[in-house]
Amino acid sequence: MLEPRVAELPAEVGERLRAERPALRDRVLGTMRAAMSGQGRSLTGGQGRGLTLGVETAVEAFVRAVAEPAHDPDGTREVFVELGRTEFREGHSVDALRSILTLGGRAIWAYLVERDLPPAVLYVLASALFGFIDALAGAAAEGYLDEQRRHARDWDTTRRRLITLLVQPDPPGAAAILAAADAARWRLPGSVAVVSVEGTDGEHLARRAGSGTIATVIDDATRLILPEPATPGRVAHLAAALAGQRAALGPAVALDQARLSYRLSRRALQLQRAGVLPSAALLPCDEHLVTLIHAWEPGLAGRLAGRWLAPLEALGAAEREVLAATLLAWLRAQGQVLAAAAALPAHPQTVRYRMRKIRRLFGAALDDPDARLALQLALTHRAAGTLAHGPGSLDDGRRGAATG
Incomplete structure (x- = not known):
């Protein structure tokens, strides 16, 4: 019973x-029809039939509640829960339905006022009527929100499937990608960039990024698919949206190369966490490719350094470090002693003295372009120190999208 005093009304009411x-009923339907027309809708179609049923059910339930105060109106409530679900499915807002219900309530009230009922009766009916309308609006909102939550779960599933298809080791054909994109209501772009972001609130991050960005959580981080990253201002907007969060921006690639962008951003985020790469709000992978190559497979750069820098191992720790730094400066200066001395810094004669020692250790390797490249890579790795112990690896093996 919505209003206990209804039971005290005369039976003839x-x-x-x-x-x-x-x-x-006709009065209320007329009001509803006018309201829906104002919203660009009509009482034809699925939603119109549903609202017609809702009006008939509500009028019947209200009249019965007045005539039979002990009657349980739960069946009426379920009709409006379903109306709320339908409202969401057809793309309308719950406020639009609420406004129509309010207008329907006013129509019933105007009708009652015109019946010349005693004021005391009208007061009770007003309390009962508007409490009844509020209950129906609450039921509709419940149905709307339930449907919204269900679709949110569905969206997460379909978008996760789409992203997984794009970044897995063996991407499926174009038809499968198109079908997955249609299911996720995502327009296929010509190019994408994959962004790896610390944290697992993918849906929230995608909304902040905007521009058709979709997201899911793979492993322990959010992976964003940013469409058409070369669009002016798009990356800047994304950087602002991710301010305060550690993130790595993979390179812009064609859609069928999304896995490459994913792998680079995934590894870069791992290296950010390890302190190897800067913890910028949005780190562009393309600006750190040398570091990524060094740290791509843990242990590999260490193996390279161990092999090519073996001649230094017989020296004491202090001399080993001095000669390693001198050789790296000399290689970076392309054999120019003065430039190497300025970079260290050290006196040019000191550099020449050290290089004579280094030549005795490395011999003809210093004159071989390939050997010099290997030495510079090994020394760069050694100078970085922590690269050999970066977390995880990103091989081209068949691990699946979640880890590969």
Whole structure:
């Protein structure tokens, strides 16, 4: 019972309303039709039929509640829960339905006022009516939100499937990608960039990024698919949206190369966490490719350094470090002693003295371009120190999208 005082109304009030149900229903339907027309809708179609049923059910339930105060209106509530679900499925807002219900309630009230009922009766009916309308609006909102939550779960599933297809080791054909994109209501772009972001609030990050960005959580981080990253201002907007969060921006690639962008951003985020790469809000992988190559497979750069820098191992720790730094400066200066001395810094004669020692250790390797490249890579790795112990690896093996 919505209003306990309804039970105290004279029996003839309920009987009178029962007799006038058809006219009351027509009055409310007319009001509903006008309101829906104002919203660009009509009472035809699935939603229109649902609202017509809702009006008939609501009028019947209200009249019965007045005539039979002990009647349980739960069936009426379920009709409006379903109306709320339908409202969401058809792309309308719950406020639009609420406004129509409010107008329907006012139409019933105007009809009651026109019946010349005693004020005391009208006061009770007003309390009962608007409490009833509030209950129906609450039921509709419940249905709307339930449907919204269900679709949110569905969206997460479909978008996760799409992203997984794009970044897995063996991407499927174009038809499968198109079908997955259609299911996720995502327009296929010509190019994408994959962004790896610390944290697992993918849906929230995608909304902040905007521009058709979709997201899911793979492993322990959020992976964003940013469409058309070369669009002016798009990356800047993304950087602002991710301010305060550690993130790595993979390179812009064609859609069928999304896995490469994913792998680079994934590894870069790992290296950010390890302190090897800067913890910028949005680190561009293309600006750190040398570091990524060094740290791509843990142990590999260490193996390279161990092999090519073996001649230094017989020296004491202090001399080993001095000669390693001198050789790296000399290689970076392309054999120019003065430039190497300025970079260290050290006196040119000191550099020449050290290089004589280094030549005795490395011999002809210093004159071989390939050997010099290997030495510079090994020394760069050694100078970085922590690269050999970066977390995880990104091989081209068949591990699946979640880890490969």
